[in-house]
Amino acid sequence: MSEHQSVWRKYIFSLDHKMIGKQYLFLGIFFLLFGGFQALLIRWQLAYPEQPVPWWLLGFLFKGSGGIIDPDMYNQLFTMHGTIMIFWAITPILIGAFGNYVIPLQIGARDMAFPTLNMLSFWTMFLASIVLLASYFLPDGTAAGGWTSYPPLSLEEGGIPGHGQTYWTLALTLAGTSTMMGAINYVITVIRMRAPGMTYFKMPLSVWGLWLTSILNAIFVPVIAAGLIMLLLDRLLGTQFFLAGRLAAGGGGDPLLYQHVFWIFGHPEVYILILPVWGIVSELLSVFSRKPAFGYKVTAICMCTIVVLSSIVWGHHMYTTGMSPLLGKSFMFLTLLISIPSSIFFFNWLLTLWKGSLHFKTPMLYTMAVIWVFAIGGLTGLYNATVTADIYLHDTMFVVGHFHYTMAASVLFGGYAAISYWYPKMFGRMMNPLMNRIHFWGTFISLNLVFFNMMVLGYAGHHRRIYNPAEYDFIKPLMGLNEFITYAAIVLGAFQFIYLFNFTWSMFKGPIAEKNPWKSNTLEWTVDYPVPHGNFAEIPQVYNGPNEYSNPKVKGQDWVPQSVQIESAG
């Protein structure tokens, strides 16, 4: 833990989990903006099909096609929007940044179990990013087979020209490798590096969420990696794992195999993205209600149950593939079971507020927004779990609206809550609360107008991934709503710049933060900013659970750090 590190060691090839966390955060924010920009282009095309892209959406990028987005570009846009948001924005921000930053500090460890592996994980991700970005400069553009990239469309025989899909597969395999390195590190860190006294049921729920996410990652990322490598072999070496029909020489393979492999990973992936948010929400609700998390153990157990269930429900993505009725019914039953643990921890979230003393600081606002959007996202999942309803709604904008509520909306608000909450510890200063409040309300309203109305479109039959919806007579009456969504999306995009400005500006001009501005119990708030490499001068001894707020045995304050022994009454 030398004090004199070179700039390279300190800022670039750092082994410090806190610096690596920040690196992930900046990478994630860059891709969040990039993916968001592509979303606006998609919205432009859906509202004003084949009209020139305006200058403020960087219309000059489309000079080659007369200022308009052509069908190829449109397919590339939504393919890369999905890919980037899931693997290059949400994953780095929630898991890469906060997994790294929060886990060791909250469990009282000096660093990750394997600091070098941690550094390699970031730089593998960086390499993956370069491959991904390079694919945009290929003569035929980047991948255009959808973020799911179903073969045979994603194979050479599928008819999409160029090497974009190859780069996509390669970049995703690299990103998966990076995620794996991170996941193994987090899992082992939580198991082996907890401070003395930090039992599993004394861990903050935020650590529970991140830990369970990492377990899912460690199990299921190898599955998709296998699928991607088979796809790569099909593309480059002429194997035929996923090719069938007339284009296949000889017997051929099975395109459905890919769908199974993809969704065996893909459904847990949804929970991989949301579990950190659930954990953070559970923890923050307790902090800002000044009250212990209601049913802490039950919440933790519910999250574990969902982790198990999430791995046996993938078939609900495939109801229309012609699967056997027996499988369809089983997958529906298993999927619906998830509603039980979900409703229980929802109940616990609400009852954490009950009889609390609610402080509406900005992290709390974002946290409460998660309750709202995740309630909508979770409940609308019921339609897609139901075989008959899904026969109609599958592959429509309804699904798009639904998963944006669960993943985009919940994860965005969870991310904003996490950034606002840990900002003082990460950067030593406070964010401007007024700017955050304006950002919160602008985002909350416009985001709901965007995603809710996507579900409305889908309910009215509007299917997804279509370049020009006005081709269809039954969609023509919906074009007004498509325009409305686009306006709302532009407003949503504009409000994000307030947060970006606040984030950057506060780093230099924000008021210096106190050691423990939110009066939290968890261990990261017991160390001074800047937290040195190695975190704790002395590894703390943990006595209390993470949520001992308003404990009557503690005199004079409503909080007590986990490492301070509560005097026994008497």
Added chain:
Amino acid sequence: MTNLKKWLPGIWFMDPPKDISLDGYRIDNVIQYTDFVITLYFGIVVAALAFFVWKYNSRKHPKAAYEHGDKKKHLIMTVVMGMVVFLSIDVVIETMSFRDLKEAFWNFPKGKDVLRIEAMPMQYAWNFRYAGEDEEFGTDDDVVPPQNILNIPVNTPVVVQLTTYDVIHSFYLPNFRIKQDATPGMVTAIWFQATETGEYEIACAELCGNGHFKMKGYLKVQSKEDFYTWLSEQEPEVTEDDWDDWGDDEDEGVPTKWGWPWKEVK
């Protein structure tokens, strides 16, 4: 009212396309029940949220209760809550859905009056095939009408079997609330029955390349009489296209030798 429909967002102003099918109402019903029950639960969540925000605001309620929610009564409350959700949502929609699958969507009609059609979507068009007089598919008297128009008679069960030779497509009939993927290497099936004559749209619901958005067909529902007159006027297919050549040249048009022996559903 039309302006309202155009501009006011909200599910109450948007209806699904007109249902002209025998069983589409089943899907509308299960969707409506789900609408109702999730609106109820969402209402409860929001009401609780609003009430707690008002009542336990730190200005009004500076001292929080010290309550872990880990007592036995809390556990019982939690379990009861989970069961209520399970019974009121899951059990009901599962019962509805399973019943509809058994009675309608997975209950393929059999018998003389069933019209059988083979469909072969391709990038980016729909091909349909009727068995012809011998009632066998893949024979010389098959009828293969021009692309992108599917003719069916009204009030007659229609079974469509699908496969494709290029990439995955999905046969989507918004007015019937149904869709079915067509995947290379396997034959899938779907059935439906129209209750009204007219022309309706067929869409491809699975991304199949850059022409995906205009892979549109029409479903022409005629009276039984008109339909059988139309069918009898169709020339049997001309089988000059060579199987091995197809796929090499985009301008070749409809591949004609693509039928398969009908797969009987058990």
